[in-house]
Amino acid sequence: MQRETLYQAVDEDDDSTRERTFRNLQELCYSIREGQQRTTGINRELRQTTDKKIGVFNQSTERINQQLLRNHQLLQQQNERLIEQNNRARKSLSRHHERLRKIEEKQAQELDKFKTDINLADYAQVNGYSIDKKKTSVNCLVLKNTEGDKILVGINQSDGHYFYSSVNNDRDSGSIIDFIQNRRTLNVGEVRKELRSWINAPSNPPYSPKQATPKLTPSSPDRHKIITQFEAFKAIVTHPYLTQRGISQQTTNDPRFQGRIYTDSRNNVIFPHADREGVCGYELRNQEFKSFSKGGIKGLWASNGSPDDTTLVICESPLDCLSYHQLFPDDTTRYFATGGTLSDKQKTLLKGVFDKFHNKGGHIMIATDKDEAGKQIEQELRNISPETSQINRIVPRHHKDWNEALMAEIRR
Incomplete structure (x- = not known):
């Protein structure tokens, strides 16, 4: 509307209109200037307020930054102190561990000294045990007390420790430490005190x-275990298994075989094998059962000998030896069994037997099984026998081995 009025005022020659328009324009310009001034004032106030607030914010930020810096410095100092304390603690702990290690090493050395330097058999004797010389061997001492406990003492070839095992209790075994703790309510510290007197005066022990x-x-330890097990076996002169295989009580009760056949807690027949150091393993036999001791080594099963023996019979099994004797009884014959094929150890043992027997003019009879394995054993036995020895092989005519021959003879 105003725009149209202005256009008319310009086009029309009307003084009043032009004057009114001029006044309106003046008022408009004044309003614009006034608005600009107010805007400028507002902007100035805004800048002042903003600058003031920014200044306050900057001051606050600066104070916070300074406080943070001080806190950081304090934390850094505290961290340095903690690091220093930690290093001191680690060094102290390291020294403590080293002292503890030396103490433990010294204690371990002391325990090792107890186990190696104190003769466990001597200690057992002063505590009520006595040595059974008849059953003692070069690598195993047999001791028993009045209460019926029987122990075997040996020296472990790997570490030199004395060790023992009880014949009556499978769990009762170990070193001299175990021996004491299994019989007295002493802790390790008390055991140490008990044994130090034995170590500190080796030339003059506190007890004799x-x-x-x-x-x-x-x-x-395996041999020691075998000997311990063997000590629990009982010598026998008859057994259902032997009877079933045709072996008479007259045969097993012959002095030649007394103390050479045993039985265990499971009623198995036991044939012990031995080497130059004593029992090293044993065969187990029963109906439908045949085995060799776990951890044992094959040596030789042997009958009892006599200075008057003139014949030596070698069989593969103890049962064949008994059968051969029952078929061909002879008071001057000694028997050996290999338990099957020959090992180098068995060859060495038999060579020593052959040499001694040959020197006294004895006769060697090879009575192995009638098969290829038996022939192989025969050849190996001939190879280790003296060149001029009297050696022959004898086999059953119609049967594989001597027990089969005996059973056939009984059935006739």
């Missing part, structure tokens, strides 16, 4: 054994 302790040859 009842009898001189034979010197032991070190052995393996």
Whole structure:
């Protein structure tokens, strides 16, 4: 509307209109200038307020930054102190661990000294045990007390420790430490005090054994275990298994075989094998059962010998030896069984037997099985026998081995 009025005022020659328009324009310009001034004032106030607030914010930020810097410095100082304390603690702990390690090493050395330097058999003797010389061997001492406990003492060839095992209790075994703790309610510290007097005065021990302790040859724990097991076996003169296989009580009760056949807690027949150091393993036999001791080594099963023996019979099994004797009884014949094929150890043992028997003019009879394995054993036996020895092989005419021949003879 105003725009149209202005256009008309310009086009029309009307003084009043032009004057009114001029006044309106003046008022408009004034309003615009006034608005601009107010805007400028507002902007100035806004800038002042903003600058003031920014200044306050900057000051606050600066104070916060300074406080943070001080806190950071304090934390850094605290961290440095903690690092220093930690280093001191680690050094102290390291020294403590080293002292502890030396103490433990010294204690371990002391325990090792107890196990190696104190003769367990001597200690057992002064605590009520006595040595059974008849059953003692070069690598195993047999001791028993009045309460019926029987132990075997040996030296472990791997570390030189004396060790023992009880014949009556499979769990009762170990070193001299175990021996004491299994019989007395002592802790390790009390055991140490008990044994130090034995170590500190080796030339003049606090106690003297009842009898001189034979010197032991070190052995393996496996052999010691075999000997311990064997000590629990009982010698027999008859058994259902032997009867079933045709072996008479007259044969097993012959002095030639007394103490050479045993039975275990499971009623198996036991044939012990031995080497130059004693029992090293054993065969187990029963109906439908045949085995060899776990951890044992094949040596030789042997009958009892006599200075008057003139014939030596070698069979593969103890059962064949008994059968051969029952078929061909002879008071001057000794028997050996290999338990099957020959090992180098068995060859060495038999060579020693052959040499001694040959020197006294004896006769060697090879009575192995009638098969290829038996022939192989025969050849190996001939190879280790003296060149001029009297050696022959004898086999059953119609049967594989001598027990089969005996059973056939009984059935006739």
